[in-house]
Amino acid sequence: MRVATYNIHRGWGAVGWYRPDRILDVVAELRADVVALQEAQHWLRPGVDMLDGHAMGEVLGLRPLAVAEQPAHLGWRGNVLLVAQHARVLRAPVGLRLGGAEPRGAILVELDLGEGPFRLLATHLSLGSERRRRQARLLLQAMQAGVGPALPTLLLGDLNERREDGGALEVLRPVFGAPPRAPTFPAFRPWLSFDRILGDRTGLVSAVRAHDTPLARRASDHLPLVAEVDLGARRPVLLD
Structure with missing residues (x-):
């Protein structure tokens, strides 16, 4: 299974042109089963969709998952989650409020x-x-509040964290371990690993790479991050 995370910069290209249509072309290049998008809603017009939901299904074979808190909107606090058409939703998407001056979620x-079943947090x-x-602690609380059996869990998104040994990654490390690193920002010459895909057990996430193509370098100020996921990984990452 292939998953990806992509900060699309509200549809503005790396050089400042507003072209959200190019985002869907980049997503098509990824050939992923799950894609988490950030900055994928108009901040001041959350009810106006930035991306063409029809094109997602017809061209990409993906469908957006509406959250229960805002069922009429495409996404939640800038996050849009796309999944393959054949995906079974075992627990309806829930929107989490993480606070911040620009409301994060x-x-x-x-x-x-x-x-096989798995849990996913896109942020x-x-x-x-x-x-x-503080936001990382809220994510762990939400993950651990789940009912039923413990599921393999993926956390993916733009964590805005440049330190490998501090900040949000330090809070997440006891559950998710040290995440693989692949620079994705800025798109024209990536050297910062703001975007991450983490798994809560060894071997769950592998082959992490930045999707670096001419189109991806123009479409946003971030490159997409892609990873292969093996749901057969069963050993927890838990650290002392």
């Missing part, structure tokens, strides 16, 4: 794409370090 959902964290730490 996350989408929590449980899915099965034919390889975009704030710029302030201490705020990100």
Whole structure:
């Protein structure tokens, strides 16, 4: 199973042109089963869709998952989650409020794409370090509040964290371990790993790479991050 995360910069290209249509072309290049998008809604017009939901289904074979808190909207606090058409939703998507000056959030959902059930958290964290730490704690609380059996869990999105040994990653490390790193920002010459895909057990996430193509470098100020997921991984990452 292939998953991806992509901050699409509200449809503005790396050089400042508003072209949200190019985002769907980049997503098509990814050939992913699950795609988490950030900055994928108009901040001041949350009820106006930025992306063409019809094209997602007809061209990409993906469908957006509406959250229960805003069923008429495409996404939640800038986050839009796309999944393959055949995906089974085991637990309806829930929108999590993470606070921040520009309101941040996350989408929590449980899915099965034919390889077994798993839990997914898609998010975009704030710029302030201490705020990100608080938001990471809220994500862990939401994950651990789930009912039923413990499921393999993926956390993906723009964590805005440049430190490998501090901030949000330090809070998440006891559950998710040290995440694989692949620079995705800025798109024209990536050297920062703001975008992450984490798994709560060893071997769950592998082959993490930035999707670096000419189109991706123009479409947003971030490159997409892509990973292969093996739901057969069963050993927890838990650290002392």
